[in-house]
Structures are given as C-alpha cells and as structure tokens.
Amino acid sequence: MIILGIETSCDETAAAIVQMKARLRNRAFSPTFEILSSVISSQVDIHAKTGGIVPEVAAREHIKNILPIIDQALKKASLDYHRIDVIAVTGGPGLITSLLVGAETAKVLAYTWNKPIIKVNHLEGHIYSNWLRAQDSGLKAPQFPLLALVVSGGHTELVLMKKHLDYQVIGQTRDDAAGEAFDKVAKLLGLGYPGGPIISQLAQKGKRDAFKLPRPMINENNFDFSFSGLKTAVLYLIKDRSKTKLPATRPLRIAKRVGRASYQLQANLCASFEQAAIDVLVEKTIKAAKKYKVKSVLLSGGVAANELLRESLKTKVKKELPASHFSLPTLQLCTDNAAMIAAAGYYHATYHGSEDWQKLSVDPNWELT
Template identity: 45%
Template sequence: MIVLGIETSCDETGVALIDADRGLLAHRLYSQTDLHAVYGGVVPELASRDHIQRLLPLVSAVLDEAGVDGHDLDAVVYTGGPGLLGALLTGASVARSLAWGWGIPALAVHHLEGHLLAPFLEDTGLDFPFLVLQVSGGHTQLIHARALGDYDLIGESIDDAAGEAFDKTAKLLGLGYPGGPALARLAEQGRSDALRLPRPMLDRPGLDMSFSGLKTAVLTALKKQVYRPEDVARAFEEAVTDTLVEKTRRGLEQTEAPALVVAGGVAANTTLRAGLKAMAQRQGVPVYFPRPEFCTDNGAMIALAGLRRLQAGQVTETGAPVVAARARWPLAELAPPAVA
C-alpha cells in the first residue's frame, strides 16, 4: 500500500510518500518562515495563498523522486484539522481532487495524531500503549495513548502553549521570528545562576500547565534592567523545561505507561530533550523523539497516520470530492478506525 500525505495546517507545506513495506519513500517540506517574518507572525491569508503555489510542485517532486505515478497510489491522506481553516481547505481541495482524478480513496487525518505517531517513522520497536508529551506552538498536552485512536487527554496548558510562550518571550527580548529557536540559541550563552523564574503550577496537584505568567515574570525582570538578555532567556527555558519534565513525570506515574513519546515542534529543543531523557532514565522508561525534521509540521507524519488507519480498515470516501476541514478538532473526539 502506497499513500501520499499532504500537510497544510499552518505555515509549512509538507508532502510525503510512504509505503507499507518499504517505509518512507520521499518527502518534501517548504517553510513559510521568511514570508511571515516581516509581520512577526503567521498571516493566515498569506499562508493559504502560499500553499496554493507550493503544493502541486511538491507533489510532483515527491512522485518523481520515488519513481511513482499517481495511478500507482492506493490513497491520498491530508490534514483535516485542527489548524488555520484557509490553509486546511487548500490542502483538502488539492488532496481530494488528486484522489478523484486518480480514482483512489482520500482520508482526512488529525494533525495531532500525526505528531504523536511521528516516532513510528523510525524502526525503534515502539508500540502502544505510551504517554505522549505533545508540545508545540499551538498545543501543550499530556496524552495517554492506549491504541490507535484511543487517546485520553490527561493534562494540558490552560492558557499559552509552551511554544507560544517561547515566541512571545522572544519578542519581549527583541528577537526575530520564529522566536522559539532564536531564544534557545540565546539561552546557550546565559548563566543558569543569574536568575530564577517561577515554575508555574508545580505547587498544586494535577497535570494541567500554565505558561502565560512566565511572560509577565520575564517582563518584570527585563524592566529591572539588571539582567542580561541571555540570562533571562536561559532562566525562561529552564523554567519551561523543569515544568514540562515534572508534569510528564507525574503523568508517567499516574498512567503507569511503559514508554514516553515527545512530539511537536518544541520537542526539537535540546534543553528539553536532555531534561526529559534524564527523567525517563530515572523512571526506568524509554523515551522516543522524532528526528528534528519530523518534529515540526510535515507530510511524512500525516502519510504515516493515514497509512496506519487505512491498514486498520478505516473507511474512506470515494467518488466526487467532498472538501471539508475543521479549524478546531479536539483530539478527544477521535476514535479507533471505523471499519466497514
């Protein structure tokens, strides 16, 4: 079974081909970072228009690299949500049109399911069940993944996601867009003992998180004009890392999950990776990260998620294209594959 995956949930255009037997055949990713940098953030209308320009050339490039014709495919899968509605509809329109033209099924995939399955792109021996720390610009969640489509959300940020807090704090520090990677680079030059920021919500039970207050703490520190920007960046990164590590540790104890998966764009942060690896080692559980290129939004994770569902017997729609997308799609609404 060969599946084409298309990802257009926000500001990356991702296309990939995956084979059930041979694994990932080819993938391409185009980032719109330069397009949005001048505005200091993603402009939804510009994102949608750029996806329109990039998608078909990327599809052609992936098919050519793999030496595959569209009529050799078994299905086209695409991100159906959550995300920016215009961007999602662009991907859905192209995906369903291609599937209709090639006479094959199409399937909408949940963006977050793609992220939490991304470690399966590597042959690591990972299997269900496991605990997921999903940490990105839009979501910070702890998810108990029992089986494909059987996900229990046990903790999440009640305000800003961790990645969003990184970007907003970077803006306070006068760094460019995207702010997260720039802040992480600056933090490498900071001193760990120069400033300590609060570790939010660690003094109360439960697995929910909050990061908006850290921005206020950063602003207060900067107004004092006694701390170097690199020390503030280091203190912020350490506060976020300590919070995520401790909440994840509690999640492992609560669920007794035998493995930990860390997914999403912030999973590429080296300080967070080191903290989670050390904690998982102390807890005696293996921890799995996608390769950095598969931490951000990408077509490979969508292709894999669609393939897994199709292999499990997921029902798909054929015939005339039905274009639909969901800007909001709670992961809790997902279910195991619907078998005919």
Template identity: 40%
Template sequence: MRVLGIESSCDETGVALYDSERGLLAHQLYSQVKMHAEFGGVVPELASRDHIRTLLPLIQETFAEAELPLGQVDGVAFTAGPGLIGALMVGAATARSLAFGWGVPALGVHHMEGHLLAPMLETNPPAYPFVALLVSGGHTLLVDVKAPGAYSILGESLDDAAGEAFDKTAKMMGLPYPGGPLLSQIAEQGRTGVFRFPRPMIDRPGMDFSFSGLKTSVRLQIAKHSVDGVVPDATRADIACAFQEAVVETLAVKCRRALQHTGYRRLVIAGGVSANKQLRLGLAKMAEKERSELFFPRPEFCTDNGAMIAYAGWLRLRAGQGSDLSLDIRPRWPLDTLEPI
C-alpha cells in the same frame, strides 16, 4: 499499501509517500518562514496563497524522488485540522481532487495525531501503550495512548502552548520571528542561576500547564534590566537560559506525574518544541530516574511534515476508514474525539 500525505495546516507545506512494505519512500517540505518574517508572524491569507503555489509542484517532486508515476497510490491523506481554515482548505481540496481523479479513497487526518505517531517512522518505534507529550506552537498536551486512535487527555495548557510561550518571550526580548529557536540558541550562552523564574502549577496536583505567569515574570525582568529600552546581550542570554530551564523543568515534572499516574514506562515527545536540545536532555534525565524509555522523532519530523500525515493516514485507511468528497476540515478538533482504529 501506498499513501500520499499532504500537510498544510499553517506555514509549512509538506508532502510524503509512505509504503506499508518499504516504509517512507520520499518527502518534501517547503517553509514559509521567510515570507512571514517580514510581518513578525503568520499571515493566514498569505499562508493559504503560498500553499496553492507550492503544493502541486511538491507533489510532483515527491513522486519523482520516489521514482513512481504520478498517482501510483492506494489512498491520499491530508491534514483536516486543527489549523488555519484557509490553509486547511487548500490541502483538503487538493487531496480530494487527486483522490477522485485517481480513483482512490481520501482521508482527513488530525494534525496532532500525526505528531503523536511521528516516532513510529523511526527504526526503534515505541510499543503501545505510552504517554505522549505533544509540544508545539499551538498545543501542549499530555496524552494517554493506549493504542492507535485510543487517546485520553491527561493534561493540557490552560493558556499559551509551550511553543507559543517561547515565541512570545522571544518577541519581548526583541528577537525576530520565529523567535523560539533563536531564544534557545541564546539560552545556550546564558549562565545558570543568575535568574530563576517560577515553575507554573507544579505546586498543585494535576497535569495541566500554564505559561502566562512565567511570561509575566520574564517581562518584569526585561523591564528591570533594560537600558534605554535595550537589554544587554549577556543579560538577555541569562534571562533566556532561566526561562528555558523553567519550561523544561515544568514539562518534566508533569511528564513524571503522567508516567506515575498511568504506570507506563514509555514516554513519547513530539511536536515542534520536541527538537529543543535542553528539553530532550531534561526529559531523558527524568525518564532515566523513572526507569522509563524516551522516544522522539528525528528533528526534521518534529516540525510539521507530510510524512507523519502519510503514516497516520495509512493506519486509518488500512482499517477501512475514509470520508466522503466534502472538505470536512476542522480548525478546532479535540484529539480525544477521534474514531478508534
């Protein structure tokens, strides 16, 4: 079975072809970062228009890369949510139209289920069940994954997601958009122990997250060490280092609790922030102490991409799931409400 996957939930246009026998055949990704950088963040209307401009050419390039005639698929999967409503509509309308024209079923995929299943595209995928930590710009979730489609939320952020906390903290430091990856780069130059920020909610039971207090602590230190409104580079690096350490340790503590709570010995980390080197190192150390295995997708599949949507779509289409010709997009869509596979 061969499935075309389309991802257009925010500021990246992703297209991929997945084959049940041959695996991932081809994938293309276009990022809108340069366009949105001028405005200091994602402009939803511009994002939607750029998806319209780039999606069809990317589909053609993907089929060409796979050396397949256009339309040689058994189904089309697209991101139906969560995400920006206009961006989701572009992907959904395109996918529905192609599926109708090619005479194949179409299926809307949950964006975070795509991230959760991205490690399945690797040569050493995790076996079920496992705990999944999903960390991105819009979500921070700990999930009990018993089987494909059988998800229970163990913990989630009560305010900002981890990626959002990175981006907002970077903006406080005067870093350009997108600031999260730049903050991580600067943190590598910082000195451990110069600053220490709170590890939010690790002193209370449960697996929920909160990063608003951490951001406030960083803001106070930035104000304290600013000279004419500018933080010296060395001090900024030290603050970035301490901030990143606080986030990594907080996530590691909650992941340890999730493993102990479920009794599982496998941890999956996925989403844009899962590409962070220090987070991978911190979770690897924790997993080793817990005698657990750690799984994550390759860096190119940590960010939004079409490959994860094609794979998730294939799983559900193979099980006979599908949907009618309505767009059926869901900008807000709880992961634990998905239909079992």
C-alpha cells in the same frame, strides 16, 4: 501500502510518500515504514518580516506551492500516481485557510486519481512521527499503554494511548502553548521570529539560574500547563530596568550592537526562561507517566526539537522510569511534515477505512478524542 501524505495546517506546505511494509517480529507481523520522499516548503522567511504568521499570506503561499510540492514528492520517490494506494491529508487543527488548501487539493486528487482519502488530525500526526523514528533508527516501536507529550507553537498536551488511534488528553495548557510562550518572549526581547530556536541558541551562552522565574502549576495535583505567567514574569523583568539594566530602547539586541554586558544579560534571561519552561514540561510528564504506569513515553511536536527538552526528558525517564521506553522523533520529523500524516493515515486506513471525499471537511479546532 503506499501513502501520499499532505500537510498544510499552518505555514509549511508538505507532501511525502511513505510505504508501509509488514515485518515479522516475535512471530507476529508489525508494520514498518519507509519514507520514500518528503518535501517541505517553509514560509518562515516570509512571516519573519511581519513577526508572525499572517493567515491570508500563508494560504496564498500554499496555493502557489501545493501542486509543485506533490509533484516533487512523486518524482523523488520515483513513482507516478498509479502507485499511490491512499491519500492522507491534515484536516485540523490549524489555520482554516491553510487547511482548506491541502484538503481541497487532496479531494481533487482523490477524485481524479480514483484513490481513497483519509483525514488525519495534525496532533496525532506528530505522535505517529515516533513510529517513523523507530523505523529510521532501528529502535523498537512505542509500546502501549503510552504517554505522549505533544508540544508545539499552538498546542501543549499530554495524551494517553492504550492502543492505536485511542486518545485521552489528560493534560493541556490553560492559556499559552509552550511554543507560543517562546515566540512571545522572543518578541518581548526583540529577537525576531520564530522565537524558539533563537532563544535556545542564546540560552547556551547564559546562566540558567541567573533569574528566579516561576514554574507555573508544577506542583499542582493535575497534569495541566500554564505559560502565560512565566511570560509575564519575563515582561516584568524587562520593564524593571533597575534590576536588569537593559538598554532603554528596544529591550535587547544582538551583542555587537548592545555590547558584551547586555549580550550576557540577554543570554541569561533566555537561559532562565528556557529552563523554567522545560522544568514544567518534564516534571508534569514524569508525574503522569508514573500514575498511568505507561510502557513508553513519547515526545513530539515542533518544540520537541529543543535540545534541552530532549535531553532533560530522556534523562528523567531513564532515571525515574527505567522500565519505560523513551521515544522521540528525529529533528527533521519534529517540525510539520507530511510523512507523519501518512504514517497516521496508515492506521486509519487499517482500522477505520477511507472517507467519502465529497463529505471530507476541515476543522481548525479539531481536538484529539
């Protein structure tokens, strides 16, 4: 089966061609995936100018890029549309105007090419990036029951899966998502957008115990998250100049502009914040994995590219859950991409079949169920 995946939930316009092949493992056939092509047009530089995503601007960029991106994906895969078996498109959650561009394009192609169409939840796409990772590295695919930590700019969820396409959200953020907190703290520090990579880069030069920051809800008897209090604690540190000795104008700038002392202060604050946020993510995930006795622990979403999170969770799983398999996507598959949508689309096609293209709609608040 050859699947065209289309992803436009936020500010990346993406298309990918993924081929599913059946391989004999332990006397049973299991699907393996080959990414024939994956093309992404990012709008990061555009939205960096405004310090965040402007939905109308994002939608216009999607409209401009979507067809050329799909054409590039087909050419890189050395295929024409006749070889496509299924079209899988993100139906939510995300920005409504961005989602509509991808969905309407997919519907037109489904009608014009006479191809079945499937709607995929963006979050399940992130989860299924781990199956692409297994194929890419030769590792074994995740085993059920599994626990997936999905952590991105808009979502932070712990998802229990007992079989394919079966989702039980056992924990989620009550306010800011983890990635959102990174972006907001970066904005408080005057570091620019997107904030996550900048904070992580500076954190490598800082002391992670330089500032005592809270770990919200880390000891509560549930699997929910909260990051607004951590963000507020950073804000108070910035305002309390008697403690932090930050410059009087824009809180923190690049080292050459504020001097070595201020740069180190900046790095220390980033390191302390990053450590606090990741401590919570890792601790909650391990607690949930132990309770539900899962065979696999998965990490996915844009924040899964964070090196400290990747290494911390990997180490913790190996130490405290030695019988469980840990899986995480390659860095390229952490950010929004269409290959993950195609992978999830395969399982929908296999278990649920296709949808009527005329009835396919998007839902910006679509929850995993």
